[in-house]
Amino acid sequence: MRRKNHPAETDTIVAVSTPRGAAPVAIIRLSGPQAIRMAGAAFPAVVRTAGRYTAIPGTLKLAGGLRLPVVAYVMRAPASYTREDVVELHAAGAPVILKLILQTLYGAGARPAGPGEFTRRAFQNGRIDLAQAEAVMAVINASDTAALRAAQFALRGERSRVLTSLRDRTLELLARVEVDLDFDEDEAGELDPGELQSELEAIVSALEEAGSAPGRPADESVIRVAFFGLPNAGKSSLLNMLAGSDHAVVRPEPGTTRDPVTAELVHDGISLKLIDPAGVGKTAETGYIAGQARKAALRTHEEADIIIFVHDINLDVSDDEHGLFESVDKPAVLALNKIDLPGRGRMPDSWQTALRVETSCIRGEGRERLLDAVTLLVREGKVDLSADYGSISARHARHIDGAKEAINRIRGGLHQAGADERLAFELRECLHEIGCIIGESTTDDLLDVIFSSFCIGK
Ligand SMILES: Nc1nc2c(ncn2[C@@H]2O[C@H](COP(=O)(O)OP(=O)(O)OP(=O)(O)O)[C@@H](O)[C@H]2O)c(=O)[nH]1
Ligand SMILES: [Mg+2]
Numbered sequence: 319m320r321r322k323n324h325p326a327e328t329d330t331i332v333a334v335s336t337p338r339g340a341a342p343v344a345i346i347r348l349s350g351p352q353a354i355r356m357a358g359a360a361f362p363a364v365v366r367t368a369g370r371y372t373a374i375p376g377t378l379k380l381a382g383g384l385r386l387p388v389v390a391y392v393m394r395a396p397a398s399y400t401r402e403d404v405v406e407l408h409a410a411g412a413p414v415i416l417k418l419i420l421q422t423l424y425g426a427g428a429r430p431a432g433p434g435e436f437t438r439r440a441f442q443n444g445r446i447d448l449a450q451a452e453a454v455m456a457v458i459n460a461s462d463t464a465a466l467r468a469a470q471f472a473l474r475g476e477r478s479r480v481l482t483s484l485r486d487r488t489l490e491l492l493a494r495v496e497v498d499l500d501f502d503e504d505e506a507g508e509l510d511p512g513e514l515q516s517e518l519e520a521i522v523s524a525l526e527e528a529g530s531a532p533g534r535p536a537d538e539s540v541i542r543v544a545f546f547g548l549p550n551a552g553k554s555s556l557l558n559m560l561a562g563s564d565h566a567v568v569r570p571e572p573g574t575t576r577d578p579v580t581a582e583l584v585h586d587g588i589s590l591k592l593i594d595p596a597g598v599g600k601t602a603e604t605g606y607i608a609g610q611a612r613k614a615a616l617r618t619h620e621e622a623d624i625i626i627f628v629h630d631i632n633l634d635v636s637d638d639e640h641g642l643f644e645s646v647d648k649p650a651v652l653a654l655n656k657i658d659l660p661g662r663g664r665m666p667d668s669w670q671t672a673l674r675v676e677t678s679c680i681r682g683e684g685r686e687r688l689l690d691a692v693t694l695l696v697r698e699g700k701v702d703l704s705a706d707y708g709s710i711s712a713r714h715a716r717h718i719d720g721a722k723e724a725i726n727r728i729r730g731g732l733h734q735a736g737a738d739e740r741l742a743f744e745l746r747e748c749l750h751e752i753g754c755i756i757g758e759s760t761t762d763d764l765l766d767v768i769f770s771s772f773c774i775g776k
Contacts, residue, residue, distance in 0.1 A: 330356055331431035332423045334416050335775035344411035346419050347775065348428060349400045349436055356426040357390060357405040364390050364405060370397045378407065380418045381425065400436050401443035434769035437776055441757060448757025449478045449714065452768060454776065478756050480528045484521065485752045491517055492745040499738050511732050522725050529718040540589045541696055544622035546646065548639055549573050549597030551628040552655040555679035557581055557594040560689060566594050573597070576611040578618050585689040588696050593618050600638045623701045624692055625650040631676070632661035640666055649700040651691040653677050714755050721751035
């Protein structure tokens, strides 16, 4: 039985749980002690349901005498996502209909739900812990299977289980240290420094285990390689050359590529996903579509594991292009393209030392060397292959580091005078950090920050 993290909420909340915009079906979710009564105001059959989980097809009566076919799913506490009474109305997803349904339910006394409020209630009512609540968001936002796998690992509570047993182990040690503190110096305490040392080491290695998210297994890893550079540098041409086919449109005029184009290939046993977005930089066009293309390009770079920075070797490197080059904060290869043409532009010193490959898409030169350079970065361990699932892992990593630091601060000083007091203090610190992950030492402020990144209706 999980404990309750907070007293039960009393408001009944409502929100559309499906994405915005017109859709064949939308779900309106109500949760709270009055959920059944409020839904019943527009759909009386709901109130008569006896079951813990019931689906009821019927008609919803809306303000203005409109009637609408819906299916209501009634889930009585605690057999629901939030552990409160929940009613979900599945209705046609036209925005105007959803607006009317919401107005009717507001009229019955429901309050609009804040971002992530359903999940927050699931957490506060002890259905899931904080790491799992965050994982709900990560599952929704997962951009690839690696991220999804990592989020599901968290959602199943596997990291929480490791941390909960670690917490119990730390608590037990703390209890023994506190008993020891009650003995006088000359009385025999029960703690043997050698044993203590190995217990602390065990805690640190368990923390390390908890900190390592399930990575992308080597055989399934796909390395995302994004092209980056000014318009017209030859990014799409390089994608086609590397992939060996005409995936992307190539044109003499700049601004050809809009939506990122992708191609997959295997080189030297490593799977690569090549991504060719729009060119960026001050010379890129302005306007709405170009703006969207630019945003997509920047997102592509954020999500990439490796960057191929493409430069037309015949042109001088402008301040603008140099700025772009310097902004790359990932393992990168510089492709000096169009070497078949006679002109050679000026290049800053810092470009001379970069990992570089000369290429010509017209003559088909440099393909192997460019791919070798990319896979070299992988083989040299320059690419972080651990699954990245955004702010969750960053937040958890911070607390796991904090817990490790607390233990490390005391490990060397176990023989010093007053060590027991400091040990007790640091063990409490360690427990606090672990509690921040599983949700036992969180403040409302922290919860506000975490749940505000959720979407409304989740
Ligand atoms: N001579 C020569 N021309 C090239 C080479 N690579 C690309 N080009 C030409 O440069 C022009 C632009 O090529 P793209 O591949 O469309 O360039 P891009 O960087 O994708 O351009 P945007 O999508 O507009 O950002 C085309 O006319 C290509 O044929 C090369 O190695 N040598
Ligand atoms: Mg292009």
